[in-house]
Amino acid sequence: MAGRGRGRGKTMSFNVEMLGFGRGETLPAPVQQPRPIYPPQIYKPVALKEGEDYEYMLALKQEFRGAAKKSPFYLNYSEKKRDVERYSDKYQLAQQESERKWIPDWRMFPAELKPATRRKIKSNIKPNLKKARVTERDKEDIVKKLEILETTDSKTEDKDKEDDEKDGEEKKKKDEDGEDIVDEEEIFDDEQLEEETDYGQSYFDNGEGFGDDDDDGDEGPVY
Template sequence: MAGKGRGVGAFTFNIDALGIGRGNMPEARVGPSPLFPSTDFKPVPLKAGEDEDYMLALKQEMRGTMQRLPYNIKPQSNKAEVERYTERYLKQSQIDDNEWTPDWNLFPKELMPRRKRPQAKTGTKKSAKISRKDTENILTKLDELANKDDPEKSDEETEKKPRNEDEEEIEEEEYEEEDIEEENDYIESYFDNGEDFAADSDDNMDGEATY
């Protein structure tokens, strides 16, 4: 729609072509709309009696007990500068709520809190390392126990040990002497101090030069 000149705006198209006459247009609202619309079906009046009052009292009591239970999430209020008289009792009730332990026989097993047990890691067990000293001590103790059982064998073993030690020492000395002799032979056969080098050089001084 667009207006022609000043004043009330006029339609730029023909309204009759749409099948709408000027009398079919809604009237302009002059006053405010009603606060509550008219209802075709009115609500049923409340029942009054002893039974209804008893049920209402039970409902209010149940609501209050549910709000006082420890598992009810309570809104955290901002702390005021001045502590009120009622806040002392609220703190005591919060402490009691934390110490509350329910009867788990009335709850399913899925809701029970489980404690995490430390699981042993597989393949990470440290092997016990035995030092050489420990093994030697164990062997000596075993030998002592065996000697106590067979005293005759122990005497024979003690006699054999020094003999074997003497034989090993003699063999080592002979082996060292042989090594020394072989080294001296090598030195005598291959060592040259240079005395025999150019021994006949004085005799050949008059001859031709050698290259």
């Protein structure tokens, strides 16, 4: 084969005409200009298809790309830290993180996967201060009830006064009877005690009966 061996072959391994010049011709001069940015196209691109279907597919594609960038699973390029941090960068990052929060459609998932949300109990619970509507009938009913309550209260007060008066009179009678009985009992007890004590008995002896018991019937000489 040509071009192989130990340097013995005289034929070249490629065709010189492929470079744009034939055998024996001089090489072209080097070009000192930069290459064109957009070289001429040999073949023109195929024209885009137009229609409602293609426009709908294009809108879906753009919407999908935007949703993918906003999703929390989209990986951003790590930007180099600046020497001087801006005050607005902090809020821009916070806004981006809030927009990337993923909120799934739980209708497409089973109920076991949905996390339970706890309701916060309000410590300062305000009372319901809404005024109730009062009609004329309600006012009349209220007035009637108040009148009935006044009459019943007055009757109960009169009865209580009468009962108190009766109780007072009975207590007075009992107290008077009790004092008489207590006085009689005290007098009787005092007399009984005086009789039973030694002060009631008389121990005075005038000596007239002295020596009567010593005779015992013996008549002796009397000096």
